[in-house]
Amino acid sequence: MSRIPDVGLRNRRAVPLPSLPDEPIDRFRSAILESVRDGCRIVSFFGMPENGEETRLIAVLADDGAGQLAGLTTVVTDRYPALTPDCPQAHAFEREIAEQCAVRPDGHAWLKPLRRHSPDHRPARRAAAVLDPADHPFFCIAGEEVHEVAVGPVHAGIIEPGHFRFQAHGEDVLFLEIMLGYQHRGVESLLESVDGARAVLVAESIAGDTVIGHAGAHCGAIEALARSRKSPRAQTIHGVALELERMANHIGDLGAIAGDIAFQPAAAFFGRMRGECLNLLMTLSGNRYGRGLIRPGGVAFDLPSAMADEMLDRLEALDEELRPVAQLLFSNGSVQARLEGVGAVTRDRCIELGFVGPVARSCEVPRDVRHDHPYGIFRFAHIPVAVAWGGDVHARAMIRWIEIQRSLEFVIDQLNALPRGELRVPCGPLQPDGFVVAMQEGWRGEIAHVVVTDDRGGIRRHKVVDPSFHNWTALAIAMPGNQISDFPLCNKSFNLSYAGHDL
């Protein structure tokens, strides 16, 4: 991070917006490229309108090893030289800037619509969009024996909508292009315009299986800007809910992966056990996904000791049931044969393209916000980072099993030792002209909510980065070289969020 001066930007620590180094575009560009070459990673890179005519670009970089963040900004008008040719992990961010802000990143090799909507963060006095939402030409491989397979947006199962365009030679996939945007609901514009009470409900609904993840990041940003500090009790309840969410989803994913290889016992048993975790969240918050719990300043519901005791009994029963089923799955030779070597992502490509979460950890890239940029309860209770090798479906399944066990231990430890404190502290007015990055290790990986306030302390820009925004590309690069019939299995092994990407 030597290229960008450290202004004290850390996870959930607000700084004045003017304190971010403001450079001309060529210096902005080279500073980012050099930092990434030195091992930093782009957390977010987005635009917002400035004085009606121009677009302010802001980049947030992470030095995971040092636990530091760096922010950098510049102002452009209608175009700038793209970073992507020299820094592939910027690719989706730059498509988003082109679409949202009507600014063209010159030289971007894959400039197509991302979510297929008209610019909603364009300067008021600027006219034309850069991209036509209806114009998404698909990459085609020519050849008499090559055929094209289109899947979606409506898929065979009960699943969110997305479009997958395969170029295949017989059963072998040569290329996969993914087109999303079907779940675009206008989340960022809503977060920037509705009042605080409604904004947290929108944040809970960014991705319905990641309520605690996104609500936690949103509230973390608000709390930092209000200089509000949650009590130890609130932080612990938040951590318990986050880890229960992680467990529920990972257990569900193991069941779904088992289902896709027709291993019915594990599919049936894990499917039920996912519900046990959701029911624990319902006991705590009244809702199976934890809606209503995470609020700015803390949590809306307490976890009294009688409830903690009941939850501990249920977790103990769950623990006893999970292990034999995992053993049944992972020790089975035909399961291993089906999962190993399928849908592999290499460590190098992971680093090059900036993947996060279990996808990264399954190819030996140990990124985890709880460890690298600790916050809340994770500053005091450390969950060892799960790492696996191979980057294939088997590794991604194994990572989930390891994380289920680690989260279970964590939740049991916390329920046995809940600290005191108020459930919710007041969250007053937000600092004007402020800038904050709130990161959360959601169960799919790093969630980032980047919030900028205006001179009255109102929300000027609320950028949401779901882990799927980074990781959808992983599915696209994992498929070539595999059989097309393995697509559902690969898709489930990543289990990315369409809604989280589309906002």
Place this chain on the structure above:
Amino acid sequence: MFEFLRARLRQGTRTTPFPVDRGELPERFRGLPVVQPPPCRDPQTVPSSFVTATADGRPALDVGACLFSPEEAGCTTAGTVTYSRDYRLASSTREGLVSTTAEIELAQALERSARRLFGRSLRLRSVVAGSCGGCEAELVALGNVVFDLARFGIQFVASPRHADGIVITGAFSRNMQVALANTWEATPAPRLVIAVGACAIAGGPFHGSPEIGHPPGDGIKVDLYVPGCPPHPLTLIDGLLRLLDRLPATRHRDSAAETRTSTA
């Protein structure tokens, strides 16, 4: 081989006795909202279009627009709102979800000719049109060993061509308008339409966004509305069984009872 049998024996039967035996959901479960007049002098801000008025100006609650958040309870212009533990929320009409008292118009059975077709075998096609994914997760949960929707003859199918009806989740995003229209048209008549979740009924948390609220054509006639954010699997089963007139007579009183038996 034996380890599978052992595992199966160990797991036992986990299917919920619902609907024959209807246990209670946990204490904090937010079910049907009920309003107690008089209107509050100092109403708090309620973050949705949940509190509304009837055509003749009486204050009412629109359960279809309810997000079931803790903040929607409390002091409102319609009166004091609290959540009961009643999971029965589905209605056959949009108006049936607007309530001036403690009750909504619960779903009515389809007419006899439709029940003859679908009563014992209902195949549904799910279409997601701008959702957060929560409602779909609960639809998927309906297929697990606990809720086991298939025991009622209700199943989700892979193609609209195989379906008797479509289940719509999501707030009708602009980008799904064409695909939703195509899927509905591809479903052979007679066909049902079931709207699941606050988004499909009234936009949910996203109401007011220009990117949502784009139903295909002149709109689609809906046969069943299931409120919730997301609706609990029992709410979904209850609604579907009412539609098919398959809800068995209950052995115990249906009420927000005192016993805290968690239903899995």
